[in-house]
Amino acid sequence: MSDFGAVAAPTRSAKEQFDKQAAHYNAQWNTWSEETLSWILAHSGYQPTDKVLDIATGTGFTALAFAPHVAEVIGSDVSTGMLDQARKQAEEREITNATFTEAPAEALPFLDATFDIVTSRIAPHHFLDIQKFAAETARVLKPGGRLVLVDTSVPDGDIEAADWQNAVEVLRDPSHVRNYTPSEWRAIWEDAGLTVETIGDTGGGITIPLSDWIFKAGCTPEQAQQVRDQFANAPANVKAIYQIVEQANGETVFTWRRVAVRAVKP
Numbered sequence: 001m002s003d004f005g006a007v008a009a010p011t012r013s014a015k016e017q018f019d020k021q022a023a024h025y026n027a028q029w030n031t032w033s034e035e036t037l038s039w040i041l042a043h044s045g046y047q048p049t050d051k052v053l054d055i056a057t058g059t060g061f062t063a064l065a066f067a068p069h070v071a072e073v074i075g076s077d078v079s080t081g082m083l084d085q086a087r088k089q090a091e092e093r094e095i096t097n098a099t100f101t102e103a104p105a106e107a108l109p110f111l112d113a114t115f116d117i118v119t120s121r122i123a124p125h126h127f128l129d130i131q132k133f134a135a136e137t138a139r140v141l142k143p144g145g146r147l148v149l150v151d152t153s154v155p156d157g158d159i160e161a162a163d164w165q166n167a168v169e170v171l172r173d174p175s176h177v178r179n180y181t182p183s184e185w186r187a188i189w190e191d192a193g194l195t196v197e198t199i200g201d202t203g204g205g206i207t208i209p210l211s212d213w214i215f216k217a218g219c220t221p222e223q224a225q226q227v228r229d230q231f232a233n234a235p236a237n238v239k240a241i242y243q244i245v246e247q248a249n250g251e252t253v254f255t256w257r258r259v260a261v262r263a264v265k266p
């Protein structure tokens, strides 16, 4: 089994971080959604009879995107604030086949072989135990069931760049645990007994203005300054990999990679 045990416990829980962000999360992240949602839907092979679980559903972006196409969707999350927003969204959109429940990704309250599809989008980098999440996903999938995941990722083959990215993520959002490389994701799912069919990205990286990124996490002024210092003083290879550029208007922009995975339970 691969060893991913060396992650430090976050200094702020995901529940605390996302309860704080819940009310404004949807408006802020809507514009980032389309590519990743399209990738997940297109790679899920959904059928009208399918039962879908969206782990760390947040305000329900992925769960609600599946709802019109399948029989039933459950979204689970640790943040009651985010789940309340998801229920509100479902009601506003008159979606009646989606329900939302409080549950950690590492201990799912569902019977074995319950779901045809399990999804998780832009969330596993917060999970405290990635192997328990993978084992739980494998357990609740039916044979032939599909796992479809998109998350932020760090590059294979450059430990310095990967460590720098994970460290700056933690400075900005203390509930960040770790981004994994595409190779690590392959090992995580293979160790859990799934067959990885596709591993790639959703069409390249996401270019992000630094001020916007800092604002969305609700950083204190001290945190914000520490994050800015890290970007200003990043080593040359890190600046090259993440395309960190200061624009003419003084705004720094950078590009994070995403990883996209489809794996199947034999």
Ligand SMILES: C[S@@+](CC[C@H](N)C(=O)[O-])C[C@H]1O[C@@H](n2cnc3c(N)ncnc32)[C@H](O)[C@@H]1O
Binding pocket: 014, 015, 018, 029, 055, 056, 057, 058, 059, 060, 061, 062, 076, 077, 078, 079, 082, 103, 104, 105, 106, 120, 121, 122, 123, 126, 127, 128
């Ligand atoms: C960046 S948001 C992404 C939400 C949603 N998947 C989306 O695509 O918009 C991360 C979500 O992961 C949830 N989360 C973090 N750690 C979790 C865990 N161990 N188990 C379940 N949910 C978790 C947070 O509460 C938050 O709602």
